[in-house]
Amino acid sequence: MDNHSISVLISEDELAKRINELGEKINEDYEGKEVTLICILKGSIFFTCELAKRIHVPVIIDFIQASSYGSGTSSSGTVKIKKDLDESIEGKDVIIIEDIIDSGNTLSKLIPLLEERKPASLEVCTLLDKPERREVEVNVKYNGFNIPDEFVVGYGLDYDQKYRNLPFIGVLHMDEN
Ligand SMILES: O=P(O)(O)OC[C@H]1O[C@H](OP(=O)(O)OP(=O)(O)O)[C@H](O)[C@@H]1O
Ligand SMILES: Nc1nc2[nH]cnc2c(=O)[nH]1
Numbered sequence: 001m002d003n004h005s006i007s008v009l010i011s012e013d014e015l016a017k018r019i020n021e022l023g024e025k026i027n028e029d030y031e032g033k034e035v036t037l038i039c040i041l042k043g044s045i046f047f048t049c050e051l052a053k054r055i056h057v058p059v060i061i062d063f064i065q066a067s068s069y070g071s072g073t074s075s076s077g078t079v080k081i082k083k084d085l086d087e088s089i090e091g092k093d094v095i096i097i098e099d100i101i102d103s104g105n106t107l108s109k110l111i112p113l114l115e116e117r118k119p120a121s122l123e124v125c126t127l128l129d130k131p132e133r134r135e136v137e138v139n140v141k142y143n144g145f146n147i148p149d150e151f152v153v154g155y156g157l158d159y160d161q162k163y164r165n166l167p168f169i170g171v172l173h174m175d176e177n
Contacts, residue, residue, distance in 0.1 A: 004159075004172055004175060006154075008168050008170050009147065009170055011168050012168050015050075015155060016050070018144045018145065019047070019050050019051055019054060019127075019144065020054055022125065022142050023051055023055055026057075026095070026125070027055060030055075031057065033057055034060065034092070034093065035060070035093050035094075036059075036060040036092045036119075037052055037055075038062055038096045038114070040065070040066060040097065042065070042158070042164065043156045043158065044097045044127075045156050046156040047098075047099050060092070062087055063083065063085070063086075064081065064084060064085050064110070065082040066080065066082065066106050066110060067079055067080040067081075081113070089117050089119045090117055091119070093119070093121045094120075094123070095122075095124070095141075096110065096122070097125050097126075098124065099126070099127050099155070099156045100128040100129070100130065100152070101130065101134075101140065102130050102134075103134065103136065104136035107138045108136040108138055111124075111138070123142070124139065125141065125142035126140055126142070126143055126144065127144040127156075128144060128147050128152065129143050130147055130148070130149055132149045150171045151172045152169050152171055153166060153169075154167070154170045155168065
């Protein structure tokens with residue numbers, strides 16, 4: 001069994017404050033419109049819920065699931081759709097909600113696929129960005145925090161499907177022995 005510990009990187013209060021700011025910005029940018037939030041399962045569920053509560057224009061929420069990294073901590077480079085959206089996004093103003101952008105592989109595959117469905121607009125909102133890890137450029141309109149190249153858990157992010165329920169973002173430290 002793994003021996004590891006977790007240290008707080010971004011506290012619950014800091015998350016709430018920044019998500020408020022992102023919500024306010026989205027309210028300004030989408031004034032008079034309806035916005036469709038696409039939550040990328042599973043990691044983005046907490047962020048999507050918290051952000052959606054702060055958006056005051058009409059909101060539609062839908063879910064999509066891309067293939068996962070599995071139990072490891074690095075990108076496979078290939079992305080498959082495991083669960084597709086329920087509704088059409090044709091003519092909709094869409095924001096993709098991500099918990100984290102790491103290599104950029106997931107979004108670089110997902111964005112063209114969603115663009116083919118002819119949304120009126122398509123933007124990306126991520127809670128976390130690890131710019132040092134980027135392999136493929138992704139156009140990100142809303143970004144909560146840039147973080148260092150550390151494996152993080154909590155607030156939806158897992159290690160081996162665990163720790164998604166932590167109310168903060170923590171760094172996972174693996175013990176040496
Ligand atoms: O920029 P990338 O290198 O592609 O990494 C980012 C993706 O990795 C994580 O998902 P994961 O595949 O771990 O699935 P999960 O959200 O179900 O945990 C995260 O939620 C992003 O979707
Ligand atoms: N849980 C988790 N998933 C990721 N996917 C890409 N980067 C990360 C990370 O730092 N933590």
